Amino acid sequence: xxxxxxxxxxxxxxxxxxxxxxxxxxxxxxxxxxxxxxxxxxxxxxxxxxxxxxxxxxxxxxxxxxxxxxxxxxxxxxxxxxxxxxxxxxxxxxxxxxxxxxxxxxxxxxxxxxxxxxxxxxxxxxxxxxxxxxxxxxxxxxxxxxxxxxxxxxxxxxxxxxxxxxxxxxxxxxxxxxxxxxxxxxxxxxxxxxxxxxxxxxxxxxxxxxxxxxxxxxxxxxxxxxxxxxxxxxxxxxxxxxxxxxxxxxxxxxxxxxxxxxxxxxxxxxxxxxxxxxxxxxxxxxxxxxxxxxxxxxxxxxxxxxxxxxxxxxxxxxxxxxxxxxxxxxxxxxxxxxxxxxxxxxxxxxxxxxxxxxx
Numbered sequence: 001x002x003x004x005x006x007x008x009x010x011x012x013x014x015x016x017x018x019x020x021x022x023x024x025x026x027x028x029x030x031x032x033x034x035x036x037x038x039x040x041x042x043x044x045x046x047x048x049x050x051x052x053x054x055x056x057x058x059x060x061x062x063x064x065x066x067x068x069x070x071x072x073x074x075x076x077x078x079x080x081x082x083x084x085x086x087x088x089x090x091x092x093x094x095x096x097x098x099x100x101x102x103x104x105x106x107x108x109x110x111x112x113x114x115x116x117x118x119x120x121x122x123x124x125x126x127x128x129x130x131x132x133x134x135x136x137x138x139x140x141x142x143x144x145x146x147x148x149x150x151x152x153x154x155x156x157x158x159x160x161x162x163x164x165x166x167x168x169x170x171x172x173x174x175x176x177x178x179x180x181x182x183x184x185x186x187x188x189x190x191x192x193x194x195x196x197x198x199x200x201x202x203x204x205x206x207x208x209x210x211x212x213x214x215x216x217x218x219x220x221x222x223x224x225x226x227x228x229x230x231x232x233x234x235x236x237x238x239x240x241x242x243x244x245x246x247x248x249x250x251x252x253x254x255x256x257x258x259x260x261x262x263x264x265x266x267x268x269x270x271x272x273x274x275x276x277x278x279x280x281x282x283x284x285x286x287x288x289x290x291x292x293x294x295x296x297x298x299x300x301x302x303x304x305x306x307x308x309x310x311x312x313x314x315x316x317x318x319x320x321x322x323x324x325x326x327x328x329x330x331x332x333x334x335x336x337x338x339x340x341x342x343x344x345x346x347x348x349x350x351x352x353x354x355x356x357x358x359x
Contacts, residue, residue, distance in 0.1 A: 086122020091154030137174035228310025
């Protein structure tokens with residue numbers, strides 16, 4: 001054996017000794033062997049249930065906050081409208097496949113949809129529907145416990161509720177509370193077109209496809225200030241009113257063609273050109289959405305200066321407002337503009353003028 005090989009062999013032996021030592025000294029906790037896959041699966045289902053319940057509670061709060069905005073701004077929303085009764089129901093069909101039994105026990109499902117919430121100020125709320133009520137009839141569709149279709153009633157009732165609501169005409173509804181059945185007439189009302197959802201993403205963001213407004217958990221965890229959340233909702237609603245997501249799509253498509261062309265040459269751009277082209281004029285869209293949003297808030301009777309304070313609080317948390325962005329104005333710029341918007345709206349209020357954005 002030559003001398004040059006000795007250090008190498010020594011290093012190999014030392015590494016082997018270290019690995020053996022690590023393996024022999026690391027012992028699992030004594031209770032690990034008693035954990036079963038069934039226990040892990042049940043704990044997973046329990047956490048999924050808690051996540052779903054938490055999101056439903058957050059959705060209820062956001063729905064209550066958004067109703068004054070969507071119901072008092074029909075003139076600004078123009079054709080961006082729909083009918084709504086402000087009712088959210090759930091059934092076992094709304095939960096992940098394979099977990100229906102767990103949710104059925106937790107929410108006491110027995111085939112009928114359960115009211116998760118009736119939005120405050122909505123038609124459903126006004127006729128007395130409350131959280132926990134069971135829907136037993138919608139229009140001419142009625143729950144028949146002995147029918148072969150009884151197990152499908154929850155899905156069919158929700159579908160019928162959506163259909164009758166879209167028609168915009170009054171319809172009968174029956175609901176059960178502690179065994180007592182109540183019958184009422186439910187009258188849909190026109191509101192600004194929207195839908196709400198909550199994503200599990202930790203990214204601090206909210207966005208819209210022009211109809212569905214999505215709040216990330218990261219944003220909801222950052223702030224529970226109602227005025228700030230209303231300002232964010234109004235901002236995203238304004239994007240939908242002015243069709244900003246649709247206007248961005250052709251530009252992004254041009255960029256996508258460039259990205260695909262590079263990919264054909266085995267050059268991966270990571271969607272760079274689609275992102276850049278989609279972001280062209282995006283700052284102007286953001287400024288317009290901020291401008292319209294404050295009129296939406298003012299018409300809803302919301303104190304708009306509180307919304308500005310909410311944005312300022314967020315700016316302070318993020319580098320004092322000087323954070324640069326290719327797609328959004330800086331926080332500092334937005335706040336300066338928002339303060340001027342507030343002054344413009346206040347002047348109209350003082351003059352008794354209608355609160356409609358200038359064009």
